Amino acid sequence: MTPTSLETGKTPAKGRSLWDDARDRLLANRAAVASMIVLSAITLISILGPMLSPHSFDKVYRGYVKVPASLSAYPKPDEIEPAFRTLLKRARVTIVDYAREGDEVVVDITSKREIDPRTVRYVDRSDMFENAVLEGFAADKKSAVLRADINFVHFYFGTDANGRDMMTRTFIAGRVSLTIGLLATVVAITIGVIYGATSGYLGGRIDQMMMRVVDVLYSLPFIFFVIMLVVFFGRNFILMFIAVGAVEWLDMARIVRGQTLTIKRQEYVQAAEAMGVSDGGILKRHIIPNTLGPVVVYMTLLVPKVILLESFLSFLGLGVQEPMTSWGVLISEGARNLQGAPWMLIFPSIFLTSTLFALNFIGDGLRDALDPKDR
C-alpha cells in the first residue's frame, strides 16, 4: 500500500477548522464588525490623538474656562476687542485707536508715564494673543503702536472647569481607561485560568476545596473591599488594576473549571489517554484549544466590566489622580458641571459608552460565532 496520493501530487483538500467557521460567522455579524471598527477607531484615536492634538492634556487656558464645544476657532471675533482692552487696562495704558488687520490687532496706545517695553508681556501672557510688538514710539515714549497676532485655537469638545482642552483630555483618558481595562482583565484571566484549570484538572477533594474557597469569596462584598483598598492605600494606578483584577477572577475560575471538567470527560480525551498520550500532550492538543473559546468570549466581556468599575471608582473620587485622568474622572467632573457645561459630560460619555457598547457586541458576536447552537 503506497501513499499514492502523495506521489501523484494530488494536493490534499484544505479543511475548514472550527476557528475558520467562527471567523466567518463573526465577520457575517454586522453588529460585531461595526463594533470592531468603532473600537479600533477609539483605540487608535486614544493612542495617537494626544500626540496630534495642538493642546497638551494638562495645559491650562485661563482665558477659556468652560468654553463650549465649537468647530470655529477661539477667540470669537466679538471677544477679541473687549479682551484686548481688558489686558491693556491691566497694563495701565490707554487705547487711542483699535484696529484689527486680518489675524493681527493694531492699537495706538498712550500712557501718562513712559510706556514700559515690558507691556508686551501682559499681552503675550494671555492665551488669545502672541508675538506682541511695540513700535513707532513717540519721542516722549508716552505713546506707541502695539501689534499682536491673534492666537486662534480650536476647542472641538470645549474646555473643562480649569480651561483645559476636553478633546485631548478625553483622548488621554481613553488611554488610561483602556489600559486599565486591558491590564486588569489580563490579571483576572491569568489568575482565573490557572486556578480554574488546576482545580478542574486535578478534580476530587482538591477541586472541592478550591471551589469552596471561590464560593466563600463570592459572598464577600468585593466592591467594598476595592473601595477600602483604594482609599487606604492611595490612588495608585497599578494598585487599582490589581485590585480590580483580583476581584474579577472568580467568574473566570468557575468557567474554566467547568470547561476543563467537561472536556476531561469527553471521549476524545479518553481516547488520547487510551493511546498513552502524556498529560502535557492532552493539555496542549486537546484541553487548551477547546477551552480557549469561552475564555476569549469572557475576556471581551470582562474588559467593559473593568472599565466600568474603574470609572465607578473614579466617579466616587477614588480614581486616577490629577492631572492624569480617565473617562470615569471626566464623567464625574462632567456630572458636577452638567447644568452650565453639558459638553463636559457628553463627550467622555459618548466615548465610554461606545467603547462599552462595542465590546459587548463583539463579545456577544464572538459567543455566537464560537458556539453557534443558540440560533
Add this chain to the structure above:
Amino acid sequence: MTETDTNPVLTISGLTVDFDTPTGPVHAVRGVDINVRAGETVAIVGESGSGKSQTMMAAMGLLASNGRTSGEVTYQDRNILGMSVRELNQVRGKKITMIFQEPMTSLDPLYTIGRQLAEPMVVHGGLSWKAAQAKALELLALVNIPEPERKIKAYPYELSGGQRQRVMIAMALANDPDVLIADEPTTALDVTTQAQILELLADLQKRLGMAVIFITHDLGIVRKIADRVYVMKDGEVVETGETRPIFETPAHPYTRMLLDAEPTGSKAVVDPKAPILLEAQKIQVAFALDAGFLTPSHVLKAVDDVSFSLRRGQTLGIVGESGSGKSTLGRAVLNLLPASGRVVFNGELISGKNRASMRALRRNMQLVFQDPFGSLSPRLTVGQIISEGLLVHEPSLSARERDERACQALEEVALDPVMRNRYPHEFSGGQRQRIAIARTMVLKPDLVVLDEPTSALDRTIQKQIVDLLRDLQTAHGLTYLFISHDLAVVRAIADTVMVMQRGKVVEAGQTEDIFEAPQSAYTRELIGAALLTQSHLAEG
C-alpha cells in the same frame, strides 16, 4: 388484513417541509402522500435525515419557527395544515396525539405526573381537575405502571425511561384519540423495555381501536407490528405497500438496501489453539457514590467478579443493557480505571501498572468509542488525530513519515487520504467512525476494544462498519473485545459471547450456542426482545 374500503382517518397529501437556514433553504420533505385508516398500524421507515419525523411534526404544527410547509393534511374533511393554533388545538392532543423519542425530556420536570396527565383532559375533555386526577390514575393502571397511587404524585425524574414512556402513552390515550403518532418511541430504551412498550402499544390498539402511525428506523419492529409501510428517503416516499410484500419482494433498490442492512454472516473460525492474548481473572470495579464531606459513601459494584480469556485473532462479544457494566469492564481491562483482579496481556501482568509504565503497552491495545462525534478532538485535523499515537509511540518519525502513515491508515478504512487536512465536523457519522478506526490501525495494535462502535449509526452504515472491522481483523490478525447491546451485530462479528447483567456474567459461550440455545432466562428475554428469532427465522 384491513378492509380497503374504509376511508382514511388521516390523509397527508403533497406535503413539503422547508427550513430556512443561514446557508440557504433545506428541503426536508418533498411532496409526501401518506394515509392511515381506523384501527390500522402504519409504519414510516427511513434512516436519519429521511424526513420521516419532520413529516409528522409538520402535520401536528410542531415545526421549528424557521420551517415552512405546503400541501394538505386532512382530518375529518378539514385541512389541519396551516390552521390557526386555536383551531388546531381542537384536534391535536385530543383526536390526534403523539409520543416522542426522548422519554427523559418529553415530560416537564417541574410538575407531577398526575398534573401533566390531567392537563389535556381538563383542556379538551372539560373535566374538573379532580375528575381528571381520578382518570389519570386509571390510565396509569392501564399502561401497567406499578403503584399508580404513588407514581401519580411523583415527578418525572423519579421514574425510569420505560415508565416515563408509559406515562406518555397514558397521556396520549387520555382523550380516546383517533390517531396515535409514535415517533421512535422505543429507540432510547433498552431492548427488553423496548419489547414491553411495543407489546403494550399493540395491546392497547387492539382494545381501543385507534390508528397508529409508527415512525422508526428499525425494520424488526416494522415487521412485527405494522400493517402497511412507507419507506422514506431524502424527504420522499420511495416505496409503500402492505408489510409482507415489502419485506418479501421489495421493489425499490433503497428498500432492498435497508433490508440487506441487517448485519448478516458470521466470523470465520480461528484456530482454537491460537495463543491466549488476553486473560482477565476476577475483575471487580466499584464506584463510591456521593462521597461528600459528611455523607457516608455507598459503593456501586459496576463489574463484579468477571473472568474471561481471549485468544489471538478471536472476537469476544460482550452483550448487556445499559448499566450492565460492559463498558466499564472494557475500560478496566485496558487499565484505564482502577479495578481489582488480574489482567494478563501478551504474557505480561498489567494490573496495577501506573500510567507511565502502561504507556509502552498502550500501542498494542486500542479503544474505539461509541460516539463518533465525541471521540474526535474537534480542533485537530483528521491527519493530526490519526497520527497522534505515532507522536507518542514512534517519536523518531518525521512529519512527512507520519503523514504517509496517516494516509495509509485512511486508505485501509476506505477513506480518501486527500481528506486528511479536513476537520472531524466536516464528515458524516459513518466516516468519523472510520477515522476513529484508522486512528487505532495506524499503530498496528494486537487488541482493539470496541465500545458500541456501531450503536450511533444508521443500519446501512452499521453493516459497512461491521464488514470493515471483519476485513481488518482478517488482514492484520487483530483480536477484538466487542461491546454492544445490539445482538444482531454481535452475532455477526463474535466468536464467543458473554452476556452481562448488573455487573455479573449471566451466560457465556460460543456465539451459535448462545443464540440457538440460550440457557438463562435473561438471555432468552434479550434475544426475544431483540426480535432476532423472527427475522432470522424468516431468512432461514
Add this chain to the structure above:
Amino acid sequence: MHRYVLGRLLGAIPTLFLIVTISFFLIRIAPGGPFDLERPLEAKVMENLNRIYHLDQPLWNQYLLYLKSIAALDFGPSFYFRDFTINELFAQSLPISIQLGLTALCVALFIGGVLGIIAALRQNQATDYTVMTAATLGVTIPNFVIAPILTLTLGVWLGWLPVGGWNGGAFLNVILPVVTLALPQVAVVARLTRGSMIEALRSNHVRTARAYGLTNYMVIVVHALRGAVLPVVSYLGPAAAALLTGSVVVETIFGIPGIGRYFVQGALNRDYTLVMGTVVVVACFVILFNLIVDLLYALLDPRVRYD
C-alpha cells in the same frame, strides 16, 4: 427544611468571621488614622481620643475587643460622626437603603422579565432586536451618567421631580433613584429571561405541551416560564450585590442618607467602625439573600428539593 436553613446560617459564621478579620486588618495596616486632620490635634486631646476608642491598646487586643462587641451586635461608636454609635446610624440609614434596593429589585424583575419574555416570543424580529439593543445600552451606560441626565431633564428643566433628597421616602423623591438603580438590572434581567425563555420554548416538554393542544397560556406560562425563571432566580444573589454596589453611587448623587453614602464618607474619613460595620452588614445581606434564593429555587424545582 428548618435544619437546612439552620445549617446554612451556621455555615455563614466562618464566612462572616473571615470578612471581619480581613477588613479589620486591612484598615488598620493602612497608613493614616481617623484623627489625622489637616490641623493636628493637641497631644492631650489626641491621647484622650485614642483612649476612648481603645486605639492605645495593642492591635491584637483591639481586634478581640471588636470581635466581642460585634458578637453582641454592637458595632461601636462612630469615629467621625462623634455623637452617634454605628448602630444608631444604621437604624436610620438601613431602612432607607433596604426600601430603595427592594423597590429597584422588584422594578427590575418585573420590567426586565416582561421585556425578556416579549423578546423571546418575538425572537429574531424587530421587537426582539429593539429590546436587546436597549438592554445592551442599559448594561453599558453607567448609572452615574444616567443619573445626572435624568436629574437635569426631569428635575431641572421640566421640574417634574425633585433633584435629590429622601424626604422620608416620598413617592416623588423615590422615582429617580429607583429608576437609576434599576435600569442596569432591568437590562440584565431582560437578557437573562430572553435566553432562558428561548431555551425553554425549544425544549422537548414544551413541544409535548403544544402537541397536546394546551392553551397558549398553559404552554407559555405554566410550562415554559416556570423553567425559564430558574436562571433568573439564581441571578437574584448577584443582583442583590449589584444593587448594593449601585446604591453607593445613587445615594451619593441624590443625597440619600443610606448606608452606601455613609460607607463612602466613612472610608474617606477613616471612620474604622463605620466602614467595618457597613462591610459586615452588607455581607450579611448578601449571605441572607443567597439563602433566600436557594430556598426559592428548591420551591420551584422539585429535583433540587429532594437532594
